[in-house]
Amino acid sequence: METKTKFMKDIAPQKNVLEIKNLSLEFKNEDRIVRVVNDVSLYIRKGETLGLVGESGCGKSVTSMSIMRLIDSPPGNYPAGEIIYRGEDLLKKTENQMAKIRGNDISMIFQEPMTSLNPVITIGAQIEESLFIHRKLTKQEAKIKAVDMLEKVRIPRAEEIYKAYPHELSGGMRQRVMIAIALACSPNILIADEPTTALDVTIQAQILELMGKLKDEIDTSILFITHDLGVVAEMCDRVAVMYSGEIVEQADVYELYKNPKHPYTRGLLKSIPKIGQTRGILPSIPGQVPLPGTFTHGCKFRDRCEEVMEICHREDPGFLEIEQEHYCRCFLYTTIDGKEVSSHE
Numbered sequence: 001m002e003t004k005t006k007f008m009k010d011i012a013p014q015k016n017v018l019e020i021k022n023l024s025l026e027f028k029n030e031d032r033i034v035r036v037v038n039d040v041s042l043y044i045r046k047g048e049t050l051g052l053v054g055e056s057g058c059g060k061s062v063t064s065m066s067i068m069r070l071i072d073s074p075p076g077n078y079p080a081g082e083i084i085y086r087g088e089d090l091l092k093k094t095e096n097q098m099a100k101i102r103g104n105d106i107s108m109i110f111q112e113p114m115t116s117l118n119p120v121i122t123i124g125a126q127i128e129e130s131l132f133i134h135r136k137l138t139k140q141e142a143k144i145k146a147v148d149m150l151e152k153v154r155i156p157r158a159e160e161i162y163k164a165y166p167h168e169l170s171g172g173m174r175q176r177v178m179i180a181i182a183l184a185c186s187p188n189i190l191i192a193d194e195p196t197t198a199l200d201v202t203i204q205a206q207i208l209e210l211m212g213k214l215k216d217e218i219d220t221s222i223l224f225i226t227h228d229l230g231v232v233a234e235m236c237d238r239v240a241v242m243y244s245g246e247i248v249e250q251a252d253v254y255e256l257y258k259n260p261k262h263p264y265t266r267g268l269l270k271s272i273p274k275i276g277q278t279r280g281i282l283p284s285i286p287g288q289v290p291l292p293g294t295f296t297h298g299c300k301f302r303d304r305c306e307e308v309m310e311i312c313h314r315e316d317p318g319f320l321e322i323e324q325e326h327y328c329r330c331f332l333y334t335t336i337d338g339k340e341v342s343s344h345e
């Protein structure tokens with residue numbers, strides 16, 4: 001039986017800007033080793049937005065921080081896997097090599113802009129920083145570019161805001177500044193880790209709209225991380241669904257909404273509010289994401305799964321292509337000797 005994950009078939013590998021292959025990440029705290037990412041494979045194509053979605057604690061942030069090599073080692077360790085960018089494994093890069101890639105080739109924006117912005121440095125100087133490091137611009141050139149970036153992210157009175165400090169701006173404006181900083185050097189990949197979660201609903205919608213427009217204006221691919229499948233529908237071309245440190249489903253966004261396969265994805269889709277429905281009466285998936293290290297074998301979703309079978313307690317489901325470019329990690333779609341697993345029970 002197929003239980004080990006094969007890396008996804010590359011239909012056009014030259015079009016992938018990033019490929020994560022069978023990545024695992026462990027943290028060693030005191031004498032305990034806990035695996036927080038297990039056998040994660042995903043790819044991002046040039047110019048596309050890939051959504052990475054899952055409940056809190058699923059491992060979305062540690063996966064994206066691994067791409068930027070922002071996980072300290074120790075306690076972090078990668079027992080397996082590769083993160084391929086421009087044909088090279090980012091996990092093998094030195095800190096000096098990574099410093100040339102961060103903010104230049106790959107940039108990241110975080111949930112809470114206030115903690116990422118330096119409170120004692122002006123907005124303009126913070127945008128210029130990466131332009132000095134990576135583009136070697138003169139002071140005057142960098143200022144022109146910084147003001148231009150503020151205009152690109154639709155900040156009014158850009159010249160004035162250039163001289164302002166972070167505390168003088170609202171949360172929404174600060175997040176626009178973070179986007180300006182991240183895009184200043186025209187990165188090939190922008191990682192947005194729950195960029196609108198800390199903002200109120202109206203501002204959230206404005207930032208999402210801005211990101212959608214910028215994606216068309218600036219030639220960048222986006223890894224868009226969220227716990228909200230409703231946001232994914234607006235923003236993304238393809239979706240990877242993460243549960244307990246593993247990708248459990250990956251497909252084109254239309255395919256995933258029309259034809260969800262994994263019981264976890266189906267549960268998440270049921271909890272998206274429909275027009276006219278209030279949040280209070282939405283069904284949610286009973287139970288919680290298990291703490292890392294809770295399960296050493298078997299399907300990690302089994303305690304919450306309505307379709308659990310005997311094999312789900314014993315064996316690890318592999319991550320398999322069940323339809324073209326539609327991948328799923330579930331025994332409902334695994335066959336043994338041509339027969340469905342469920343018929344063996």
Ligand SMILES: Nc1ncnc2c1ncn2[C@@H]1O[C@H](COP(=O)(O)OP(=O)(O)O)[C@@H](O)[C@H]1O
Pocket residue numbers: 027029036054055056057058059060061062063075291292
């Ligand atoms: N430095 C660390 N040491 C141990 N566990 C960690 C560390 N950082 C994150 N984790 C654990 O990794 C899991 C995934 O976390 P995270 O990536 O932040 O989830 P998400 O972004 O999906 O909410 C969580 O259980 C979290 O507690």
Ligand code: SF4
Pocket residue numbers: 262263264299300301302303305306307308309312317329330331332
């Ligand atoms: S492998 Fe089993 S427990 Fe896991 S999602 Fe599929 S049916 Fe449910």
Ligand SMILES: [Mg+2]
Pocket residue numbers: 060061062193194
């Ligand atoms: Mg997170």
